Amino acid sequence: MNVSSDDVLNAWLRLTTTVNNVRMAGELPYNELLICGILYRNQNSSVPESLTATDLCSETRMLKSQMNRTLNSMEKKGLIFRTRSRQDRRQVYITFNMDQAEVYEREHDRILGYVEMLLDKVGRQRAEEIIGLFTLISDMADEVIK
Numbered sequence: 001m002n003v004s005s006d007d008v009l010n011a012w013l014r015l016t017t018t019v020n021n022v023r024m025a026g027e028l029p030y031n032e033l034l035i036c037g038i039l040y041r042n043q044n045s046s047v048p049e050s051l052t053a054t055d056l057c058s059e060t061r062m063l064k065s066q067m068n069r070t071l072n073s074m075e076k077k078g079l080i081f082r083t084r085s086r087q088d089r090r091q092v093y094i095t096f097n098m099d100q101a102e103v104y105e106r107e108h109d110r111i112l113g114y115v116e117m118l119l120d121k122v123g124r125q126r127a128e129e130i131i132g133l134f135t136l137i138s139d140m141a142d143e144v145i146k
Contacts, residue, residue: 012137026107026110027103027106027107028103028104028107029070029073031060031062031066031070032070032073032074032077032079033104033107033108033111034060035056035060035070035071035074035080036074036079036096036103036104036107037104037108038051038056038059038060039051039080039094039095039096040096040101040104042096043095043096043098050085050091050093051093051094051095052091052092052093052094053067053068053071053092053094056071056094071094077100078097078099078100079096079097079100079103079104080094080095080096080097081094081095081097082094083095
């Protein structure tokens, strides 16, 4: 098969627009769900880090203005807290409001249901191969884009 760069780009765009589809993210918009996931996993880790909006921008590749709009929306919904650092007043730490964990967990479980159906269709024996390819593509894209 003769695959062009355009073929790869089209497949990539089709996958990312499917994942970023408004219908897939239900109760929470995609960016809020993404940030909730990062903050939720961080707070449930054995050694939670103090995360700033800059850290979240770095991890999500969101623009600072987009991140600020998203964090403002999340704060209004009571999903996050912002706390100014005592050591460096310029730093503002973002934490997930664990009292709202059910909102994130419900959405996460719903999306996992989609992933389960996808794995059933593709074949669970290929899951490891899929993860490897997604990881390889993401790593190489980071390398090429930088």
